Amino acid sequence: MSEKGLIFDIQSFSVHDGPGCRTSIFFTGCPLRCEWCANPESWIKKKHIMIAENVCKWENGCRACRNACPYGSIKFADNGKQSITWDICKECETFDCVDTCPNNVLKQCVKEYTVDEIMTILRRDFNNWGAKGGVTFTGGEPLMHHEFLIEVLKKCHERQIHKAIETSAYAKQEVFLKIMKYIDFAFIDVKNMDREKHKQGTGVYNHLILSNIEALKKSGWQGRLVLRQPTIAGYNDSDENAYKLIEFMNKNSLYEVNLLKFHRLGLTKWNQLGKDYEYSNHGDMTEEKMQHLQELYLNNNIACYIGDNTPF
Ligand code: SF4
Numbered sequence: 635m636s637e638k639g640l641i642f643d644i645q646s647f648s649v650h651d652g653p654g655c656r657t658s659i660f661f662t663g664c665p666l667r668c669e670w671c672a673n674p675e676s677w678i679k680k681k682h683i684m685i686a687e688n689v690c691k692w693e694n695g696c697r698a699c700r701n702a703c704p705y706g707s708i709k710f711a712d713n714g715k716q717s718i719t720w721d722i723c724k725e726c727e728t729f730d731c732v733d734t735c736p737n738n739v740l741k742q743c744v745k746e747y748t749v750d751e752i753m754t755i756l757r758r759d760f761n762n763w764g765a766k767g768g769v770t771f772t773g774g775e776p777l778m779h780h781e782f783l784i785e786v787l788k789k790c791h792e793r794q795i796h797k798a799i800e801t802s803a804y805a806k807q808e809v810f811l812k813i814m815k816y817i818d819f820a821f822i823d824v825k826n827m828d829r830e831k832h833k834q835g836t837g838v839y840n841h842l843i844l845s846n847i848e849a850l851k852k853s854g855w856q857g858r859l860v861l862r863q864p865t866i867a868g869y870n871d872s873d874e875n876a877y878k879l880i881e882f883m884n885k886n887s888l889y890e891v892n893l894l895k896f897h898r899l900g901l902t903k904w905n906q907l908g909k910d911y912e913y914s915n916h917g918d919m920t921e922e923k924m925q926h927l928q929e930l931y932l933n934n935n936i937a938c939y940i941g942d943n944t945p946f
């Protein structure tokens with residue numbers, strides 16, 4: 635039976651996910667749990683719902699979702715306000731609530747795709763990409779779908795489509811290297827060089843990530859690798875962390891880093907998923923601090939790009 639991929643979004647005109655104009659495919663499921671994550675809907679490797687509470691019409695007496703849910707997940711308090719038992723919804727396979735909501739408050743945010751369906755979408759977008767563009771596999775963590783991804787990559791390779799990946803590199807080394815063989819351009823996140831701080835911020839240690847990057851460089855891989863860091867005040871914005879990353883990059887002949895200034899664009903999604911957002915009032919970086927870090931990398935012969943200001 636052919637593999638299927640669980641995908642939570644496909645964006646056809648991405649201009650910040652690699653060279654040129656690209657089609658970005660967002661896989662669901664991630665082995666990390668970054669406290670600042672902008673796409674928390676991508677954490678679970680299964681279909682699930684999100685809720686846009688601010689457009690719910692419960693004040694008008696609507697109770698359609700509660701009546702449709704066969705598992706008793708949705709309740710309404712005495713003041714009428716809706717509440718969801720997320721532990722019940724996490725196990726749901728039927729999503730009876732979604733189609734009954736007259737206001738699109740409830741959204742099923744992950745769909746299943748076959749390899750052929752993905753290739754049809756890529757063929758549709760092919761003419762938009764221009765000379766440098768192509769497809770970017772992102773998420774979530776695309777490596778969690780490696781069996782499906784390898785089939786898509788082989789077909790892209792046959793059609794000479796440029797292939798990029800945004801990954802944590804947190805996967806078994808043999809899986810990581812097998813996928814990377816087909817990749818032309820990669821963003822790999824290195825969130826913190828300190829082992830304990832990496833675990834504290836992301837839920838996992840950084841050893842596997844760093845050793846996978848080292849193995850990739852030793853493998854003779856011919857692609858272009860840009861390390862990425864979401865830069866967060868009080869977590870990974872110290873000079874010490876930057877110097878450790880520079881040392882690692884020098885050791886592995888890596889020359890490009892992309893610092894992404896912390897933002898809160900994912901805040902609404904955390905609310906929609908019923909989760910508390912750790913970084914609601916801290917973590918902000920100043921422009922001056924971003925420039926300071928950029929200079930530090932540049933002074934150590936590393937090309938450092940801030941945000942979308944990249945040469946690709
Ligand atoms: S996702 Fe499933 S369990 Fe949750 S409210 Fe909808 S029907 Fe009920």
Ligand code: SF4
Pocket residue numbers: 689690691692696697698699700716734735736737738739740
């Ligand atoms: S069906 Fe939709 S609008 Fe009505 S109460 Fe449920 S979520 Fe709100």
